[in-house]
Amino acid sequence: xxxxxxxxxxxxxxxxxxxxxxxxxxxxKKSKVFIAGAGGLGSPVSIYLAIAGIGKxxxxxxxxxxLTNLNRQILHDHTRLGLNKAxxxxxxxxxxxxxxxxxxxxxxxxxxxxxxxINDADIVVDCMDNFQTRYLLNESAIKKRIPLVYGSIRGMDxxxxxxxxxxxxxxxxxxxxxxxxxxxxxxxxxxxIIGTLQALETIKYLTGIGFNIKGKLLVMDGSxxxxxxxxxxxxxxxxxxxxxxxxx
Amino acid sequence: xxxxxxxxxxLQKLTQGQDVVECKPGMIxxxxxxxxNRFPGIGERISEGGKIRRFVNIYLNEEDIRxxxxxxxxxxxxxxxxxxxxxxxx
Numbered sequence: 001x002x003x004x005x006x007x008x009x010x011x012x013x014x015x016x017x018x019x020x021x022x023x024x025x026x027x028x029k030k031s032k033v034f035i036a037g038a039g040g041l042g043s044p045v046s047i048y049l050a051i052a053g054i055g056k057x058x059x060x061x062x063x064x065x066x067l068t069n070l071n072r073q074i075l076h077d078h079t080r081l082g083l084n085k086a087x088x089x090x091x092x093x094x095x096x097x098x099x100x101x102x103x104x105x106x107x108x109x110x111x112x113x114x115x116x117x118i119n120d121a122d123i124v125v126d127c128m129d130n131f132q133t134r135y136l137l138n139e140s141a142i143k144k145r146i147p148l149v150y151g152s153i154r155g156m157d158x159x160x161x162x163x164x165x166x167x168x169x170x171x172x173x174x175x176x177x178x179x180x181x182x183x184x185x186x187x188x189x190x191x192x193i194i195g196t197l198q199a200l201e202t203i204k205y206l207t208g209i210g211f212n213i214k215g216k217l218l219v220m221d222g223s224x225x226x227x228x229x230x231x232x233x234x235x236x237x238x239x240x241x242x243x244x245x246x247x248x
Numbered sequence: 249x250x251x252x253x254x255x256x257x258x259l260q261k262l263t264q265g266q267d268v269v270e271c272k273p274g275m276i277x278x279x280x281x282x283x284x285n286r287f288p289g290i291g292e293r294i295s296e297g298g299k300i301r302r303f304v305n306i307y308l309n310e311e312d313i314r315x316x317x318x319x320x321x322x323x324x325x326x327x328x329x330x331x332x333x334x335x336x337x338x
Contacts, residue, residue: 041338129338131303154335157257175334177302184337191338219332223257224267230307230332233315 001026003053007099011053017209024207025053029099031206032056034118036109036137037127038085039063040191041151041198043075045125048199050093050100054206057093058121060105061085072188109133114140123205124148125198126171131178138163138171139240147205147212150174151191151198154184156222158194161232162201162212165241173235173242174217190222251279251323254330255290262290271329276306277319279329294331295319303334 003025008015011025033054035042038061046059065076065083075089086104093102105117109128114136118124124141126148128134134150141148147164150171163170197218204210217230236243250270255263263269269286271279277298284291294304299319306313307330313321323329 037338039338127338129336131334131336134336152335152337154337155257157335159335175303175305179303179334179336181336184335186337221257228330230305230310230330231312233312235314
């Protein structure tokens with residue numbers, strides 16, 4: 001695979017990064033990334049992956065755009081209210097980088113369809129807003145032996161980790177149960193930060209540059225601008241990735 | 249010297265906005281009881297029936313207490329305890 005002169009120019013400044021080169025750019029162009037959710041996290045994730053030159057983005061969101069989304073979901077704008085968010089995201093992404101192929105999935109992620117929906121993606125970026133779906137993505141990624149970039153936010157708080165079975169703990173090992181559902185407070189800059197970190201983790205994995213945040217949980221307290229890292233461990237009794245699960 | 253306990257944002261309403269609280273050394277579960285005596289209601293947000301809720305992680309310095317001795321993990325003077333509940337938003 002090669003890329004055009006136009007692409008070579010477009011990506012010139014990142015090709016200059018140590019270890020990237022033309023080869024790194026080709027790796028990105030050959031990649032398929034599954035982005036689960038086109039909301040607060042999914043917006044910066046989609047934008048930064050698209051302009052970095054990921055070959056194929058699968059953008060999944062069943063929901064339609066609402067006015068209350070616009071304080072944070074920068075893939076969308078007020079002219080698209082009522083439109084499916086994956087479709088709206090595709091319009092934005094293709095406008096930003098016509099070299100990226102975007103496939104939309106407008107279905108809700110459920111236990112019975114999650115494996116098909118993720119299909120043969122190289123990596124999953126978890127940009128969901130609830131743990132039930134996050135757990136489904138986690139299980140499917142483990143079954144498929146593909147990594148998952150976990151990010152979540154609330155208010156000015158955020159978290160990030162890179163999950164890759166069997167090397168790292170899975171999301172169930174980190175949080176065995178879902179927190180109670182709530183209408184969470186949020187300002188757009190918070191998913192802006194965490195989503196951007198998720199995009200960078202994805203790019204690092206796909207190009208093979210640097211080190212992913214494996215076996216660690218980044219916890220951001222934006223109100224004090226503190227970033228702390230905690231160790232996380234595989235739970236041998238984990239029903240998803242533990243010794244007695246189907247996945248080992 | 250005492251134990252420094254970091255209170256997560258969603259629970260700071262119960263600690264009158266304090267993000268760090270000083271507690272006595274002892275087992276984690278005793279520390280939660282002390283917190284609940286001083287800030288009524290905080291205990292049930294973190295634990296239930298003497299067990300830490302499974303969507304709340306407690307770190308002793310940078311280690312997860314579930315992989316030490318869970319609720320019976322001993323906390324010494326000078327240690328730092330962080331209460332980190334799962335957050336779901338995206």
